[in-house]
Amino acid sequence: MxxxxxxxxxxxxxxxxxxxxxxxxxxxxxxxxxxxxxxxSPAEKQDSIKKDSVVQKESIPAQMKDNGFYGAFILPKDKKLRDSMFSVFSKQYTEKERYAILALNRLDSKNKWNADTLVVPVKIDTTLMAYSPFPMQLDVLSPVKKFVVFSYPIQAYGVYSNGSLVKWGPTSMGKKSAKTKTGLTFANWKKKLAISTVSSEWKLPYNFNIFNLDGIGWHQYDLPGYPASHSCLRLLMNDAKWLYGYADTWVLNPGGATTKAKGTAVLVYGDYKWGGRKPWRKLLDDPNANNISVEEMTKMIEPSIEKILQEQDNREKVVDSINAAKAVLEQMPQTPKAIEP
Known part of the structure; x- marks a missing residue:
């Protein structure tokens, strides 16, 4: 056992x-x-890189079926790959086309590196007019000779002459901690090269003041693809220069103490969706995502139209009066200079 x-x-x-x-x-x-x-394995790794490269290249340019739609130009985080993609971007599109694409993404050439995705239209209109988020015609503005509107929600400006949209473009308005003042205002003084009161190192080409006491105006400065300014309205150089020549300044009394007439009417409206998806990225899902309707624009402008027309009429009278006075002075005989003995 x-x-x-x-x-x-x-x-x-x-x-x-x-x-x-x-x-x-x-x-x-x-x-x-x-x-x-x-x-x-080395072979598998190489195949993986090749596959990734193919995926990236296939997205440039995006293949869309209908005119008016947009595709995405994806930019990788890796610097070398990023440089390669921008090289492809430069070869794929002309200088004017690249300028238009960056403008649609609220970027200038200097700040294109900030982007991880570029929204690219299938058919590129270098004037940008084909992609305007603003209505092409506004009857409420028919009697208004010049009108400029800045939209905070979509970071864009539009210019109307007698109700017809003549230009629009990107802007970078005040950041969250220094928002741009909104409401109806009028163009005041302008200066080809102003120095910022915040920092003397900031040069502001083609500066046009619109809120005098607040020191707020539009001018050329960096467009990084989001609201980044200290309350001013940043523009691309070409746009700042164009608006500098387009808008009318105020007319001051002799000595400059009071205003005899206001300049071009300007409307700044809305607010940015802070922390949300960039508005222009929504174009990838809906090509009309940023569009502002005629009804919406009319509703915003109508309460101010009487004031705008009143100031326009006053300015015309003041300018006519000044021109008439100049004409009289020009017709007056010049006092002959005394001949010295």
């Missing part, structure tokens, strides 16, 4: 040892598979 018990005990121990040994071996094999499966 004792011999039988001893044999059974020995047999049990032997089986246990075999099971433990097998378990350890299985674990080793399992670990080996885990390690090797997580490491790509």
């Amino acid at each position: 004792n011999i039988f018990v001893k044999k059974s005990f020995l047999y049990t121990c032997l089986c246990a040892l075999l099971l433990i040994s097998c378990k350890k071996e299985i674990e080793k094999i399992s670990d080996t598979f885990k390690d090797t499966s997580s490491i790509e």
Whole structure:
């Protein structure tokens, strides 16, 4: 009986040892598979890079079926790949087309590196007019000779002459901690090169003041693809220069103490969706995502139209009066200079 018990005990121990040994071996094999499966072979790694490259290249330019739709130009985070993609971007599009694409993304050439995705229209209109978020015609503005509107929600400006949209473009308005003042205002004074009151290092080409006491105006400065200014309305250089020549300044009384007439009417409205998706990115889902309806624009302008027309009429009278006075002075005979003996 004792011999039988001893044999059974020995047999049990032997089986246990075999099971433990097998378990350890299985674990080793399992670990080996885990390690090797997580490491790509050089060939697999190369194939992976090739596949990624193909995916990137296929997205440039985006293939869309209908005119008016947009595609995405994806930019990788890796610097070398990013440089390569911008090289493709430069070869794919002309200088004017690149300018238009960046403008649609609220960027200038200097700040294009800020983008991780560029919204690109299938058919590029270098004037941007084909992509205007503003209505092409506003009857409420028909009697208004010049009108400029800045939209905070979509970071864009529009220019109307007698109700017809003549120009629009991108802007970068006040950041969240220094929002741009909104409401109806009028263009005041202008200066080809102003120096910022915030920092003397900031040069502001083609500066046009619209809120005099607040020191707020539009001018050329960096467009980084989001609201970034210290309350002013940043523009591309070409746009700042164009608006500098387009808008009318105020007319001051002799000595400059009071205003005889106001300049071009300007409306700044709305607020930016801070922390949300950039408005122009929505064009990838809906080409009309940024469009402002005639009804919406009319509703915003109508309460101020009487004031706008009143100031326009006053300015015309003041300018006519000044021109008439100049004409009289020009017709007056010049006093001959006394001849010295």
